[in-house]
Amino acid sequence: MRSLLGLAALLASARAVVAGSLPDKIYGVNVGGWLVLEPWMLPGEWASMGGSICDDCSTCIQSEWAYTKAYGQDTANREFAQHWTTWFTQDDVNTLVADGINTVRIPLGYWIVEPLVDRTTEFYPEGGIVYLQKGVQMLANAGIQVILDHHALPGVQTAEQSFTGNCTDNVQFYTEYNYQRALVWTAVMTSLVHLDPAFNSVFAIEAVNEPTTDAAQTPNYGTFQKNFVDVVRAVELTLGIPVAGLSLGAEITTSNFTAALGQVANASTVFNPDVRAALAAAAPILVDLAVQLAVPALLDTGLGGGVDRTSLLTTxxxxxxxxxxxxxxxxxxxxxxxxxxxxxxxxxxxxAANPTAYLESICNLNRVQTDAGLGDTPLWFGEWGLPTQFDATDEFLYMWADAQKRAYSQGQGWIFWNFKVEQSEAAGNLSRQWSYIEGVNLGYLTKDPADYNNASVCAPYLTSS
Structure with a gap:
């Protein structure tokens, strides 16, 4: 344990926080498979860890939950620490810079905030938040902007997907208990972004990755969306960051940030009980993180002088x-x-599963315009790739990459899935269509992401309507 006096000296020597910002055009990649491990992306490593892959991912060791439950906490902590160390490295960051990437989306599980996990019934490795801090610091040093994506929600938000951390058909996120845990996660992450210098290039927090598509199965999801925004803005107002049209509704009489959250939780006349409860629950978690992550500003905002803070994009x-x-x-x-x-x-x-149908579809995509008509703007495409339902030739993949980039650039931009996948005998030819870095190496994706192999790729496929 480091003393808080030592932490204050450490912060004084650190460079000031400079707020992340939305790029004029997003050219991005996901750092998937890292802090939420998806076994299909690294089948060889997963097998060496003792995991398995099967047709029904709920019946074998094909998720972080199943792995930790099968092998125990100590083994999971050790094996995942090795994975976190090696899957996303400074060499990867250097490659992304060389390839012109300006944005990274980092998928995260709720269990990265460890006190939210019920260890008697839930099974996840521990220690990931330290690696997140190291990773965002590397990206900030490289000038790459960051979106923190709540990819795997408490209770599981989508059935039968390893990307939720627990492959199961028992979807329980859309309940009062798990909505509340997600709000506490949000308060913790928002606080870290604004007070930990390592997070200085984070400009957005995404509330829920890929919720269940049938809204009839997601009761009260709209209320959660409003509470998510309120939690982010309540933390920001507590820090003195102005939010247009919103006040704190409580008096702050301390520079101790966690104590200030408690004052807001107890006294605010603006925020509802769910939001106030999330702030109150986040405070003791942040006290522990102040020491674990060496962020004394969580306990005394006066230690964070020279901070340039602006509102995050809720996403x-x-x-x-x-x-x-x-x-x-x-x-x-x-x-x-x-x-x-x-x-x-x-x-x-x-x-339809043929090249012409693919190109006709993507070249006439109107999602940006449709969303804008409903107020959902700016819009970016946070996941896409080159995989197809047919055996794609090299010639087609050049066209397919260009056409998708053209379509998604009509909005705020795009974020490819994934920055890399495993290259091994077990992975076969997986990287050809799923790895951005390999796509650049093969020439399907241009070295400058704003360029095209053929800027007129869509000309033969555009319709008049």
């Missing part, structure tokens, strides 16, 4: 991600907000 999947009368996240906006859409042709349901 949601766009309203058209769901059907069956979904809530519109634009209705929750207070201050800057962004919207995310994901588009994969390889899973079907978008276009």
């Amino acid at each position: 949601f999947m766009d309203v058209n991600w769901q059907y069956d009368d979904p809530p519109n996240p634009a209705d929750a906006a207070i201050g800057p907000q962004g919207y995310d859409n994901h588009l994969y042709y390889s899973y079907g349901g978008v276009a």
